[in-house]
Amino acid sequence: MTDQLDGAARRTAVIEALAVLGSGPEERFDRITRMTHEAFGVPLTFLNLVHADLVTTQSTYGFQQGTSVPATGQFCATTVLTPGPMVVPDTLLDVRFADTPAVTEYGVRFYAGAPLTMPDGTRVGTLCVMDAEPRVFSDEDLALLGDLARWAERELGHSIEQGRVRRVLTGLVPEPVTVPGAAVDGFIEPDEHGGDLVDWRVDADGTVQATVGTVAAAGRASALLAASVRAAVVARSDLPLREALAGLEAQLAPDLSAGAAVGSVLHVRLDPTTGHAEWVDAGHGPALLVRADATTTTLWSSDLPIGLQPVTVPRTVGTLDLAPGDRLVLVTDGTLALDGIGDVQALAALAAAHPEDLVAHIRSLVPAGGSAADVAVVVLTRT
Known part of the structure; x- marks a missing residue:
């Protein structure tokens, strides 16, 4: 259903x-x-x-x-x-x-x-x-x-006018979520092609799930393929991470290949009662772990994008534990390209300097007329 x-x-x-x-x-x-x-x-x-x-x-x-x-x-x-x-x-x-x-x-x-x-x-x-x-x-x-x-x-x-596609798909971004033990907020600001995706939700088992991803394709196909990737992630939120990604790849790899597109996704699942989290990175990276004391760690994975990972090589599932006040910061490349950021190290410094309003601050850096590339941000906080 x-x-x-x-x-x-x-x-x-x-x-x-x-x-x-x-x-x-x-x-x-x-x-x-x-x-x-x-x-x-x-x-x-x-x-x-x-x-x-x-x-x-x-x-x-x-x-x-x-x-x-x-x-x-x-x-x-x-x-x-x-x-x-x-x-x-x-x-x-x-x-x-x-x-x-x-x-x-x-x-x-x-x-x-x-x-x-x-x-x-x-x-x-x-x-x-x-x-x-x-x-x-x-x-x-x-x-x-x-x-x-x-x-x-x-x-x-x-009939697809690209600005309208972007507005519709931007409307699929969830409202901020706050539950006992966790909070999630974020936004997406699409560029001309609109290939970034974000999602977050509370699953039936109580886990808080957060996703960022990117699809690079020719013309208007990026935005629509990104919507498909997002929907495929959501549809498998109740499966073990490695199994969920395998099913997602089986479903989407042919469409991405037919459209000469490349898709990446980074997905995190947090148990808000314990702070234990699992994450998988299909060619997306990086993500930041920002501790309550402002120390930061970059999360990297060597896994390849959707459809490019050999079937004989299982996806890497990472684990970590969040204490109250710790945050995971998930972004796409367009975020790092914003004036005032520039690279992962600058994003880490910005995250440390804005423990309460990071999402709002990054949004303020997006030019009024739109950025040269998609900007997508998700911040998952253990409360």
Whole structure:
């Protein structure tokens, strides 16, 4: 259930970033549904977006433009959860859909849909065809529908205005967390490409988890791939660290490779009752351990970024113990590049000089017009 909820939230965030909902008819989308109608000779074709428990028709041939219906029981809400096309030759013979309004009220007897996937791997909707009669869909038909779906994906991708993507993904940063024994705060200030990620949360077992990471990719893909990395970390927060990272790599390495992208992540788990912490660094580093007496230690790892670590080399899981007043400072490279910081040693001095307001102070160093690179900061404090 957690994976589905995280996927739904990410899908909705990406669709909001596309900024096409409610935009009205657009010929670039209508051309696709019109040509899909002509290619298959069906009465209904749709380009649908699935978001926030709704299915919205962005473009259609044979139906009403711009309609939204609850996602429950809809063909496309099921298709968007699968990596490949879904075909229902006869809806009356499929227990998932036989009693849905599309079948009982509108007489839909055939459905075929292909998911629409954005560069980060998020499936945001479908291109689909429907008929009032059962029919057979051949392998050639599936291939053609897939080609038309790739066309729709390109048109949707062109809708992404980078500043809007950054604003949406920045909105995914959590609120500060304070629990008995620990507190977490941080921020992210994306640059033009928005490839940094941050997250923190209290897990079901009471551990406090904090994450920073970076995805370097061409163009707008960085921000969306970073959102996928963040979601993959969150979805595995209940697994042992080494196992969680192995699962994350298995899921994301192909997408990063396909996008010629490199991803890194540093993840910490703290037991706030004992102060014991575990951490793993997949090619990100460094992090700072700042003791209550202002002494600092740099945490380094020789592990490689996501997808580059040989499968025969297990990830290194470090351990440490935090006393009250100790802090872990996690940052990305753009933070070190800020005027007033410059390197890890300067960050350590800054952390020692600002035991109470480090996050606010670093935020004040970000230029008003934005920095030349992403700036991301997470500070985890044992209280």
